[in-house]
Amino acid sequence: MLELIFFSLLNGVVTGLLLFMLASGLTLIFSMMGVLNFAHASFYMLGAYFAYTISIYLGFWVGLIVAPILVGLLGAVVERYGLRYVHRWGHVAELIFTFGLAFLIEEVVQFIWGKDTKAYHEPEILQFPLFTFFGQNFPAYKAFMLVISIGIFILLLLILTRSRVGLIIQAAIHKPNMTAMLGHNVPLVFMGVFGVGCALAGLAGVIAGPALGTFPGMAFVLGSIVFVIVVVGGLGSLTGAFVASLLIGLLQTFAIALDYSVNDLLQLFNISFDADSALRDLWTLSLPQIAPILPYLLLILILIFRPTGLFGNRET
Amino acid sequence: MSEITKTASPATARPLMKTLLPWIGFFILLLALPNIFSSNVGLYTMNLMGIFVIFALSYNMLLGQGGMLSFGHAVYFGLGGFMSVHFMNYIEDGDFTFPMYLIPIFGGLIGLVFGIIIGSFSTRRAGTVFAMISLGVGELMAASSLIFVAFFGGEEGVSGDRTTGPDLMGINFGQDIHIYYLIAGWVFVTVALMYLFSRTPAGRMANAVRDNAERAEFVGYSQRKVRFVSFCASGFFAGIAGGLFALNFEIVTEENLNALTSGTVLLMAYIGGVGFFIGPIVGAVIFTLLQSILSNYTDIWQLYVGILFVLTVMYVPQGLTGIFMMHTAAWRMRRVGSLILPYLRAGIPALAMLTGIAAFLETIHHMRSSVEGETAMSLMGVDFDSHSFVAWIVILALVVVGGYLTRSQLPQLKEAWEMANKPPAQREGAGS
Numbered sequence: 232m233l234e235l236i237f238f239s240l241l242n243g244v245v246t247g248l249l250l251f252m253l254a255s256g257l258t259l260i261f262s263m264m265g266v267l268n269f270a271h272a273s274f275y276m277l278g279a280y281f282a283y284t285i286s287i288y289l290g291f292w293v294g295l296i297v298a299p300i301l302v303g304l305l306g307a308v309v310e311r312y313g314l315r316y317v318h319r320w321g322h323v324a325e326l327i328f329t330f331g332l333a334f335l336i337e338e339v340v341q342f343i344w345g346k347d348t349k350a351y352h353e354p355e356i357l358q359f360p361l362f363t364f365f366g367q368n369f370p371a372y373k374a375f376m377l378v379i380s381i382g383i384f385i386l387l388l389l390i391l392t393r394s395r396v397g398l399i400i401q402a403a404i405h406k407p408n409m410t411a412m413l414g415h416n417v418p419l420v421f422m423g424v425f426g427v428g429c430a431l432a433g434l435a436g437v438i439a440g441p442a443l444g445t446f447p448g449m450a451f452v453l454g455s456i457v458f459v460i461v462v463v464g465g466l467g468s469l470t471g472a473f474v475a476s477l478l479i480g481l482l483q484t485f486a487i488a489l490d491y492s493v494n495d496l497l498q499l500f501n502i503s504f505d506a507d508s509a510l511r512d513l514w515t516l517s518l519p520q521i522a523p524i525l526p527y528l529l530l531i532l533i534l535i536f537r538p539t540g541l542f543g544n545r546e547t
Numbered sequence: 548m549s550e551i552t553k554t555a556s557p558a559t560a561r562p563l564m565k566t567l568l569p570w571i572g573f574f575i576l577l578l579a580l581p582n583i584f585s586s587n588v589g590l591y592t593m594n595l596m597g598i599f600v601i602f603a604l605s606y607n608m609l610l611g612q613g614g615m616l617s618f619g620h621a622v623y624f625g626l627g628g629f630m631s632v633h634f635m636n637y638i639e640d641g642d643f644t645f646p647m648y649l650i651p652i653f654g655g656l657i658g659l660v661f662g663i664i665i666g667s668f669s670t671r672r673a674g675t676v677f678a679m680i681s682l683g684v685g686e687l688m689a690a691s692s693l694i695f696v697a698f699f700g701g702e703e704g705v706s707g708d709r710t711t712g713p714d715l716m717g718i719n720f721g722q723d724i725h726i727y728y729l730i731a732g733w734v735f736v737t738v739a740l741m742y743l744f745s746r747t748p749a750g751r752m753a754n755a756v757r758d759n760a761e762r763a764e765f766v767g768y769s770q771r772k773v774r775f776v777s778f779c780a781s782g783f784f785a786g787i788a789g790g791l792f793a794l795n796f797e798i799v800t801e802e803n804l805n806a807l808t809s810g811t812v813l814l815m816a817y818i819g820g821v822g823f824f825i826g827p828i829v830g831a832v833i834f835t836l837l838q839s840i841l842s843n844y845t846d847i848w849q850l851y852v853g854i855l856f857v858l859t860v861m862y863v864p865q866g867l868t869g870i871f872m873m874h875t876a877a878w879r880m881r882r883v884g885s886l887i888l889p890y891l892r893a894g895i896p897a898l899a900m901l902t903g904i905a906a907f908l909e910t911i912h913h914m915r916s917s918v919e920g921e922t923a924m925s926l927m928g929v930d931f932d933s934h935s936f937v938a939w940i941v942i943l944a945l946v947v948v949g950g951y952l953t954r955s956q957l958p959q960l961k962e963a964w965e966m967a968n969k970p971p972a973q974r975e976g977a978g979s
Contacts, residue, residue: 267675313861320864323616326678327817328860330618334810335853342850342912455686455806462679516694524690530683534676535668 234365239488240481245373247480248380252435253453254460254472255387256428262404262467263421265322266314269329272454273336274429278302278436279445280344283351291354299434306429310422333450341447353441376438383431384473391469400424404467459530465543475541479526486525492517570739577731581724588839590723596835597730598791601737603815603827605784610813611821612745613777614757615670616678619685620812623782625692625804626661627654627789629699632799635707647709647720648729651790658786659779666778671771673760682806689805704800707793720794730791737784742824744780753777814852818859820866829868847912851905877967889956889963896952903945910942 257271281301282294289297309332317328352358353372360368391397402410403420411417436449443449460479464471533540580593602624609615631654638645669680692699699705710721720726744750752773755763760770793799802808811834819830834852841848863869877883913924914934924931931938 265675267679317861320860322674323610323614324860324864326616326675327813328857330810330813331853331857331860334814335850335857338847338850338853342847342908345915451806455682458679458682520694524687524694527683527687527690531668531680531687534680534683538672538676 234367235488237364238367238369239484241369241373243481243484244477245377245380245480246484247477248377248384249435249439250453250457250460250480251473251476252380252383253432253457254464254476255384255469256431257457258461258464258467258469258472259400259404259424260428261461263407263424264314264325266325266329267458267461268425268428269326269454270309270332270336271329271428271432272450272457273333274302274306274432275436275439275453276340276447276450277305277336278433279351279440279449280340280349280436281433282437282440283344283349283445286351295434295437298437299430302433302436303426303430307422307426309429310425314425315418315422333454337447337450344447346447348444348446349440351440351445372442376442379434379438383434387431388469456526459526462530463533463540465540468540468542471540471542479529482525482529483522486522487519489518492520573738574735577735580731581727587723590727592835592839594723594727594730594795595839596832597727597734598788598795599812599815599831599835600734600828601791602785602788602812603819603831604738604741604824605781605788606812607816607821607824607827608741608744608753608777608781608784610816611823611826612750612757613673613753613774613781615673615681615774615778617681617809618678618806618813619681619683619688619809620781620785621804621806621808622665622685622688623658623661623785624789624792624808624812625688625799625801627651627658627786628793628799628803629705629789630654630657630786631790631793632705632707632797633698635709635711635793635797636705639708639711647711647794648732650709650794651733651787654790654793655783655787658789659783661786662779662782666775666782670774670778673757673770673774685804685806685809689801692801692804699801702801704798704802706798709794709797726795730795733787733791737787738828741780741784745824749773749776749780814856818856818866820868820872822865823868823872826866826868830866833867845909845912846916847908850908880967882967886963886967889960893953893956893960896949896956898949899945900949900953903942903949906942907946910938 253271253275257268260266260268260271278298281298282291285294285297313328313332314325317325353375359371362369391400399410399415399420402413403415403417407417410420440449443452456479460472460475463478464473464475581590584590584593602620605623606617606620609617609620631650634645634650634653635647637643638647638650665680665684669677669684693701709726720729752763752768753776755766756768756770756773763770763773789799789803792803815830815834816827817830818833819828820826837848837852841851845851859866865872874883874886877886910924
């Protein structure tokens, strides 16, 4: 039991921090422009694919640095020539634009790289078990993911709270017009934040690609989960995004690890039931089974009962 | 209220014949279509088209008329389909007797029930909150459908048999042509109902709430209730579309209520044009044509659809119907004829450029996906070697020359457009 909890905890934190890398960019973009970027996870996918292609020729470490930069530049271009243009048609059009972009990027990825899973692997230097605990190995690559994620989190926090750029960004989030009045180029700030957010997503893709697989559906798998985090954590709140990322990460790993069903609960109270009834699926429902729907359940409950999210102070 | 009666009065004042004429035309068109396209593929495509027309129109009740962007509309479509297919099986088992052609009613009812349940909490706000709740509900349902195997049938779905019900005048819907007329009948009735709904005070208030929720509240309407009514009606019609899907394909799977279907309906409605009642119909027809015809010729048709969608969102947010409707002013002044030549002058090179781009994508795709060493490919009836130098020169020439000529023709097109849309008085002044 202890080993189960220990490894679930560790895996949950790794997943959570990975999700945070995506969510941090998305929540900044969301709070600035008021647009939920549906294509955010697509940039994560592009990061993985770029890194895969680069790693073939130049190795993993070059990809780790170059791929996020490429994705960030692409994101800036999308903001400058796509989103800013669509802005004139209103909010709904912007949302639909990012949705269409997500669809298009998936098709383009399939066009360029094909539909099969790519053999994108972690570098050999990280292919060893870091430690063994109760006979179970903990791969070094996961520790590497953990270190990178924590590093990014600290860096982001320092930039946003300690530097002048961070100050301007925070001002632009809360009072864009006033910031523009003070002589700051707010559209440029928007473009920069969008680009950096996409670059972070790309970086997440680069390090998640070897662990979670590099395939055209990888954006779709993670995409909606990241929205859940942003909404649950609260609009524009990095702390909220951090807490929600860990929460979702732990929720998912623990729900998969702990194999309990409604049946067990009922037997605790000595209740039996008809095994053939139409509701039989309800009685045999187990935790691993409902693991994929838990985040969405959380999302709906939060939106109904606390629309500002856990740490937000504005309604979405 | 006075605003509504004012805008409504010219419509009622129109002669009855003029109001009914489009509907009579629509009816005749529905009857005539299977005689024109009588092949199996034609019938299959038209059946799918009819289902998607209802589905897209029901979606537009939310997006176009109510200003609610939904990312989970397939939930009602899929649930309607599952409910209908279960009832088909009950009829087959003889549990009760019910005419098969009315089965979609059950689909509609479950759509309505879920519309009431989900609408009761999701319609409080429009905009991003609504979009997020709809996305959450959609994902929730899609994930649940794999858990509750008894109702959703797991991965392989639930199948039924539409021929087992009591006959209708000797017809048991075994043939595709029968199911076509059945779908056509449902399309006619539901399209008429949805049109009438948009003319009721509830439909009009949905427009008002979409445009300015605050003002609508001051008039005395609760924005939440107005949205709720639209939402429920939309769920009902989506359920009917799902029921027809179940009747047509005799199988409903998890795929029918997942995010892909939700995305498809958004695509259809938006490409067609959400600002017009007829827009989603156009969108559904075009999308189905692309899906069933284009996919015969190319593997990457979804890439084209994606490009079309993004370009539509960026440059023509009023949709394809909007492009046609832009010409009403010129049409009224009888000047559309003067636009034909400029359109041809810009359109032919543009077509060449598009052909070049498509050929470029196809050739690249062929080079990457074909078997090693196989270089011969065929495109639009032209056979060529995808690795040859000549082919690439031709493609490049099409793109560059076509693009250049299109660009050079744009100023005259713009001029002609402005001429055609100038108010009459000014034209006379300029002419004399």
